[in-house]
Amino acid sequence: MYSWKIANKFKFGRSKEDKEREKEKEREKSKDKEKHGFFHHKGHRSESPYREPPRDSADRKETIVASTSLIAPVRLSTDVNKYSTTNSSISTGRDSQRTTGEFDDYVADSNGGRNELDQAYSTGDDESADFGRDSSRISGSGNSSTTQDETGTNAEPLFSGIMTVKVYGGEGFKLPVPITSNVQILKKLLSSGVIHQSAEEPGVDQLISSLSQLKLEENGDEENLIEGDVATRFIPATITLPSSTDLNPLLYFTIEFDNTVASIEPESGTISNLNFNKISTFDVTRKLPFLKIDVLARIPSILLPSKAWQQSNSSDPHIRDVLDRINSNQDIHLDSYNLPLTLDFNSATSFRLYNHQWVSLERGNGKLNVSVDYKPATNRSLSIDDFDLLKVIGKGSFGKVMQVRKKDTNKVYALKAIRKSYIVSKSEVVHTLAERTVLARVDNPFIVPLKFTFQSPDKLYIVLAFINGGELFYHLQREGRFSLSRARFYAAELLCALETLHNLDVIYRDLKPENILLDHQGHIALCDFGLCKLNMKGQDKTNTFCGTPEYLAPELLLGQGYSKVVDWWTLGVLLYEMLTGLPPYYDEDVPKMYKKILQEPLRFPDGFDKDAKDLLISLLSRDPKRRLGFNGAEEIKSHAFFSQLNWKRLWMKGYIPPYKPPVMSSLDTSNFDQEFTKELPVDSVVNDFLSESVQQQFGGWTYVGSEQLGRSVR
Numbered sequence: 071m072y073s074w075k076i077a078n079k080f081k082f083g084r085s086k087e088d089k090e091r092e093k094e095k096e097r098e099k100s101k102d103k104e105k106h107g108f109f110h111h112k113g114h115r116s117e118s119p120y121r122e123p124p125r126d127s128a129d130r131k132e133t134i135v136a137s138t139s140l141i142a143p144v145r146l147s148t149d150v151n152k153y154s155t156t157n158s159s160i161s162t163g164r165d166s167q168r169t170t171g172e173f174d175d176y177v178a179d180s181n182g183g184r185n186e187l188d189q190a191y192s193t194g195d196d197e198s199a200d201f202g203r204d205s206s207r208i209s210g211s212g213n214s215s216t217t218q219d220e221t222g223t224n225a226e227p228l229f230s231g232i233m234t235v236k237v238y239g240g241e242g243f244k245l246p247v248p249i250t251s252n253v254q255i256l257k258k259l260l261s262s263g264v265i266h267q268s269a270e271e272p273g274v275d276q277l278i279s280s281l282s283q284l285k286l287e288e289n290g291d292e293e294n295l296i297e298g299d300v301a302t303r304f305i306p307a308t309i310t311l312p313s314s315t316d317l318n319p320l321l322y323f324t325i326e327f328d329n330t331v332a333s334i335e336p337e338s339g340t341i342s343n344l345n346f347n348k349i350s351t352f353d354v355t356r357k358l359p360f361l362k363i364d365v366l367a368r369i370p371s372i373l374l375p376s377k378a379w380q381q382s383n384s385s386d387p388h389i390r391d392v393l394d395r396i397n398s399n400q401d402i403h404l405d406s407y408n409l410p411l412t413l414d415f416n417s418a419t420s421f422r423l424y425n426h427q428w429v430s431l432e433r434g435n436g437k438l439n440v441s442v443d444y445k446p447a448t449n450r451s452l453s454i455d456d457f458d459l460l461k462v463i464g465k466g467s468f469g470k471v472m473q474v475r476k477k478d479t480n481k482v483y484a485l486k487a488i489r490k491s492y493i494v495s496k497s498e499v500v501h502t503l504a505e506r507t508v509l510a511r512v513d514n515p516f517i518v519p520l521k522f523t524f525q526s527p528d529k530l531y532i533v534l535a536f537i538n539g540g541e542l543f544y545h546l547q548r549e550g551r552f553s554l555s556r557a558r559f560y561a562a563e564l565l566c567a568l569e570t571l572h573n574l575d576v577i578y579r580d581l582k583p584e585n586i587l588l589d590h591q592g593h594i595a596l597c598d599f600g601l602c603k604l605n606m607k608g609q610d611k612t613n614t615f616c617g618t619p620e621y622l623a624p625e626l627l628l629g630q631g632y633s634k635v636v637d638w639w640t641l642g643v644l645l646y647e648m649l650t651g652l653p654p655y656y657d658e659d660v661p662k663m664y665k666k667i668l669q670e671p672l673r674f675p676d677g678f679d680k681d682a683k684d685l686l687i688s689l690l691s692r693d694p695k696r697r698l699g700f701n702g703a704e705e706i707k708s709h710a711f712f713s714q715l716n717w718k719r720l721w722m723k724g725y726i727p728p729y730k731p732p733v734m735s736s737l738d739t740s741n742f743d744q745e746f747t748k749e750l751p752v753d754s755v756v757n758d759f760l761s762e763s764v765q766q767q768f769g770g771w772t773y774v775g776s777e778q779l780g781r782s783v784r
């Protein structure tokens with residue numbers, strides 16, 4: 071079984087006892103803090119190795135957007151204080167608007183007040199130029215031949231269709247740990263399951279008697295156990311847990327295509343001989359080399375052997391990991407397989423790619439019987455009516471993000487609705503178009519995949535894969551900080567995402583826990599590309615003052631012009647925040663924080679890991695030329711902090727994430743803030759008047775299938 075090796079090898083993560091001790095210390099310290107009336111948010115830098123950030127939704131870091139290019143550089147003695155007047159607008163909660171325009175004191179309007187829309191097609195090194203150069207080639211419609219796009223120019227061929235995966239049955243699966251042989255427990259659970267296919271199948275009593283005839287393993291404590299591979303021949307694939315009335319699959323599959331996940335649960339059978347008979351359809355909007363199949367076990371802790379057995383076996387890191395996951399209600403990843411997809415997108419007719427094929431999983435943990443069909447799309451234009459609106463899952467500066475279900479394929483997506491008049495009034499058209507352009511071009515396992523974009527006269531819509539493990543912010547908020555191995559895993563996946571963007575000449579500019587989502591397995595999916603700067607080759611510099619206060623790089627604050635290297639600064643800030651609970655120069659008072667970013671020495675809690683410290687010092691170098699990553703992502707990847715990582719394997723999502731978010735199904739929104747999910751999901755009706763020329767700016771918006779990936783995104 072794959073596992074996150076580094077964690078096991080170096081045991082960087084803290085033990086439960088350590089955590090308990092630390093919690094106790096923290097409790098003492100916070101009593102102390104209350105007594106002395108200080109919290110770290112007040113800028114106090116505690117000597118304690120760990121600071122407990124009192125996060126809640128209101129602590130979300132807000133993005134600053136300044137859409138003009140020049141800023142007055144910060145002169146420390148005086149100008150830093152100027153920021154105090156904008157302080158409140160920067161640090162308000164998530165519902166507050168972006169701060170475009172609120173920085174006017176510090177942002178010199180290089181465009182002489184011209185409306186940004188007027189310049190959307192101009193050239194030159196300003197934000198507006200990005201979309202102008204790109205707009206002629208960002209859209210199209212039609213199926214497999216060269217077509218005309220909305221602006222009338224020739225577009226590259228587009229490919230899209232629907233792929234249907236049928237899973238009939240599975241054989242040879244095992245449980246990863248022995249289970250209890252307690253007859254009472256087994257009888258209760260076995261009788262609650264669905265096992266019968268026909269009248270000839272054995273009944274529960276017969277199963278129990280078969281179990282009792284098994285040669286049960288005896289350990290030192292003379293506890294009888296049933297080995298995982300033996301148990302599976304008798305245990306139903308789905309059972310009802312004591313605390314529930316629902317059927318719970320003990321084993322299930324996920325089929326993942328382009329970050330859209332279908333969960334395939336057994337219909338009947340035993341774990342070693344399963345019947346699925348399930349069909350799942352996927353919207354195909356880009357060419358991907360394979361379909362990822364994962365098999366997971368969801369074992370209730372009631373089935374585990376006694377605590378004594380668990381303790382005596384916990385020296386085996388594999389068993390310990392499995393037991394830890396079961397005891398904390400996490401699913402266990404058993405095996406996976408990448409099913410190659412040689413889809414002929416040019417085909418005008420449907421075809422079958424696999425026909426009742428037995429597919430053996432990678433590490434020999436059983437096999438599955440599947441068929442795969444592909445049907446080219448016929449109806450290519452989408453509207454909001456093609457979706458059922460299910461839940462509100464988030465709010466950005468420009469509108470709601472909703473969980474939706476596409477009516478024809480039943481696939482669940484995230485839909486971002488943006489009101490055109492609003493982004494026009496905020497001069498945010500260019501950033502919004504840049505977001506769509508980057509998403510349409512980028513292809514990286516750690517970046518949220520774009521599925522479709524479409525528009526109505528009043529709104530722009532972006533349909534993305536629904537990433538349902540919640541924001542990294544949400545998890546960091548709950549846990550305070552992450553273990554070293556967990557922070558390393560997220561940093562490594564993000565490094566790959568940023569590297570891909572840089573290779574496409576894009577600066578991301580807004581890395582922060584609020585913009586990072588976890589998928590159902592716990593892998594990273596970077597979202598929110600609204601601040602991307604396109605067409606930044608090599609060491610090209612730009613000047614726009616934007617980002618998030620806590621994450622702003624010194625060269626950006628100083629108005630010296632900045633390049634891609636700012637993203638490596640933000641990676642350093644993020645890694646520091648994941649390991650300690652707060653960004654390195656955090657201060658509730660924004661001007662003070664800026665001053666600290668520019669001047670204060672970087673401090674580490676006692677006992678901080680040596681390699682992590684060395685990497686952070688290199689990433690948080692105030693001189694961009696001396697910052698690690700100045701010569702490309704490769705030099706960060708080669709740092710000792712990542713020495714145990716196989717980057718190819720990481721890229722293939724080959725490491726099991728250190729934490730799997732509790733996700734029950736593709737519909738599950740439990741990892742999202744109730745503040746949003748309790749809202750009624752409606753696409754509000756607006757009747758804004760937008761002139762013909764304004765509407766034309768959105769001419770290249772629609773996306774229904776993959777666009778050619780160029781060397782760079784422009």
Ligand SMILES: Nc1ncnc2c1ncn2[C@@H]1O[C@H](COP(=O)(O)OP(=O)(O)OP(=O)(O)O)[C@@H](O)[C@H]1O
Nearest residue numbers: 464465466467468471484534535536537597598600
């Ligand atoms: N693909 C997705 N799957 C699940 N949730 C998502 C997805 N995309 C966005 N969200 C949720 O919606 C929130 C807002 O989305 P996003 O950050 O893209 O909006 P925005 O308007 O660009 O926000 P901001 O004001 O931060 O720039 C995210 O923080 C996230 O919680």
